[in-house]
Amino acid sequence: MKVVKSYEMKEIDRYTIEEIGIPGIVLMENAAMSVVSETIQLLKESNNVVICCGIGNNGGDGFAIGRILSCNNVKVSIIIIGDSSKIKGDAKINYDIARQLNIDIHEFYDDKQIDEFKNIVNDCDVIYDAIFGTGLCREITGKYLEAIKIINRANAYRIAIDIPSGVNSDDGQILGDSVCADKTVTFCLPKVGLLLYPGANYVGDLVVTDIGIPNISVERINSHTTIMDDNLARYFIPNRVKMSHKGSYGKVLVIAGTSKMSGAAVLTSLSAYRTGAGLVKTFIEESVSSVVTTKVPEAVVETYSRADINISNEDKEKLLEMLGWADTIAIGPGLGNDNITREILEIVISNFNKTIVVDADGINALSKDKEILNNRKCEVIITPHLGEMSRLIDYDIGEITNNTIKVAVELSKNYKITCVLKSARTIISSPNGMVNINIYGNSGMATAGSGDVLTGIIVSLLGQGLNASDAAILGVYIHSKAGDKAKDDKGEHGLIANDIICNIPYVIKSSLNE
Template identity: 45%
Template sequence: MKICSGEEMRLIDEATINKVGIPGIILMENAVFAVVNEIRKDIKPTVNTRVTVFCGQGNNGGDGFGIARHLSNMALNVTVVFIGNYNNLRNDAKINYEMLQNLRIPIKTINPDSAIDDEIAYLIQRSDIVVDAIFGTGLSKKIEGLFKDLIDLINFYGKYIISVDIPSGIDSKTGAILGNAVKADKTVTLALPKSGLYLYPGTDYVGELIIADIGIPRRIIEEADLKMNVLTDEEVKSLIPIRFTRSNKGTYGRVQVIAGSKGMTGAAALTCLGAYKVGTGVVSLGVPASINNILEGKLTEVITIPLPDDEGRLCRESFYTIKPYLEKAMVIAIGPGLGQNLEIVELMDLIIKNSKVPVLIDADGINAIARNIEMLKNVKVPLVLTPHPGEMGRLIGKTTEEILEKPVEIVRDFCHEWNVILVLKDAKTIIGHPNGEIYINTTGNSGMSVAGSGDVLTGIISGLIAQNMDPYKAAVLGVFLHGKAGDLAAKELGYHGMLAGDICSYTSEAIKMYFEN
């Protein structure tokens, strides 16, 4: 599903009005109906239901005026608080304001340069519902003064809050909090979801997210050439690899994992199991010879390949032993638990140069690339990197904080510069393609913040690629299924004490949810 920034939505609105000829007032009225219908779902409105609608002086405020009109027509006790100046109202917002005046619906006007008075606190305190229509998706500067105090007050009283399009105070593109933001119970976003609703910290303020159709023609959205996406359930169903009645292990591909070192056998094991859990036919593991017996005991379904090592770690010579096996694989997954030294850097370079199939690089494989990023110029096949923010920082010479500040921009720039697929792992994992396409993942939970979780993901994505899935689609689907498995595990086990093995165990359940339906 396509998502957009506030600026992209503005251009889509303009195209709808100017190219198609649908008046803005109709789009606004459709938006109004959508929000009112959500309010009706949440409560059984009566004449005693008190609603306070806070409106700014832009189009978001215009939506608020229209919402107040319809709620009043339902015989609810409605008060409008307008923060602004009538002379600053324009077009559709002004029309909706004047309708309120004609219907004599109470409007309390506040000068933005003044201070909050006791009446505002009283209105909020006695309200059953607060509608936030103060700032929309066009907000770009920090909220200060009366607006900041007003949002503090709205949040303080803990009333049921519905935000129109986006909670006031969130940057619609980045999810940044512009000084302060309304903490909504429900957000009704209009036409298309805004990317800031999915990104931290803004996503924590959204509550339940409802996407409302307001009549924007599909053709206009397609012509906008939007690059940001989230997966829907229907899209997940369409992506899951099919199974054939007449098939064998070769039908579902072969993953070649290169992972593990002394003390890090678990990383290798979890990667292999993750690949099997998404339906891969064969998984083989290249591992330091000195720990091969351990992994043979742990992984009865995995083919292990003992490789030359140096004190429990793979080395440059390991490549020449593993090379014939690389040629049999559909995908190579390398990095989990390898350890860090110059020999690993050389091994990584040899594998990238010589691979004829997609390569997925994680963990210590990424750390090796960070020591010689120029090796990415040797790529002749699709390359998928799956760093967490710390590893990403090492790749490009930035701090973790800098990575988290502009994650979408960093992913897009890195994919373009190095022609790779990038999976930036975080609470909202971002998956980028060299063509500028971005997916924001919507599954997962805090229980997954545990050692080994990323190794399972490496296996999942690799296992999907092995089944002839496009590497980018495999990364997008793999991240989604990994998070969904974590959600299923959390539902059964709780967030505390969840292990990476639990995520692995529930991966097949996550697929079953969509495949059987």
């Protein structure tokens, strides 16, 4: 599903109104009707409903919602925040109708009315927030800021219209403060800012409604941002065919694990199998290879020595032979932050001609020498968390956190690689500028080894024939949905990486409706 920024939504509205000829007032009516139908059940127990309206079209939606509710015998008060003489266009039409119908309308224009505003808001049980929508364009101050703080303190259920007032629809940043909604009803398409943190914290339950905008208005918008949803996932999952054998589903090479972190090789290899790989070969330091043989008996294990500071010629030969065997490679989980890791990575990148996933210590090796990427034969997916990204591009973590999409896109374009920037809202960016935002997962997944599982899932999908971008997007989806299933069972506190692995098969099975 497409996700849009405010200028893209404005263009969709403009085209629909000006080129197709559906009047703006019709869209506003549809928008208001859709909000009422999504929320009327919530009003059953309610005595007092307040609609806080700004003076733009978001406020216009609010006036129309007020009228529809009032016609359905709901007791409604409208409070206009701002100068009502500046209301114009479609919003003015709905404002005038509300006045004609003698709906209870108040104004919060200056400090003299603040007590009245507080009393009305504190006395209600449901608040519709129609102060700002996609038109919010600067820091919120003065009476608007006061109003938002009062709305947030009220003991009422808060419903945001289109977007919580205060969230920047383009990047999820909070412009001063924002209404903290229990539910947000957004129109036509999700806005980027609803999905990214910190904005996502203010959204509550998100519903996207149809307001009668034709597909053609949406299709012509060249949005670069998408989300994977449950309906779409099944079309990405690789097919299984009756007449097949283990070689049909990918020969996956996992280069991971050292004496300190042998478990990383176990988690990555097992995840690759659980996602459907036909054959997994694990290349691991000799002294700890038995961990893999014991924990993943299905894996074929090849060993090498880390006794020296360089990889031996014999081990290098062995590695080159495996590069000829493999369909895809995951390199880096628990591999050690040393020269041997750098050497192995360099051998892989400059000799292998398919797609690889570089994670963890593989990324740390790249951070020290990004030139390795320039001499490559293979396509590369990298999966940094924010700390690894910070080391890789030498930016402050805070700056990366506030600009996840921009940073991932830049890296993808500069190095022509697929980037999976992992966080509570993982961003997947492709060299062609396309971006996918993952909206699933939970904080229980912030646990050691969780990233190793993701690497195993992605490499498995590559082995089964998906291209880099699809494997990364679907991989992140399966990982986070498996994390959510694990949370349903165990809660967030006790969730460990192994629980995510156990749930991979069930996510794939239910996506396919098997």
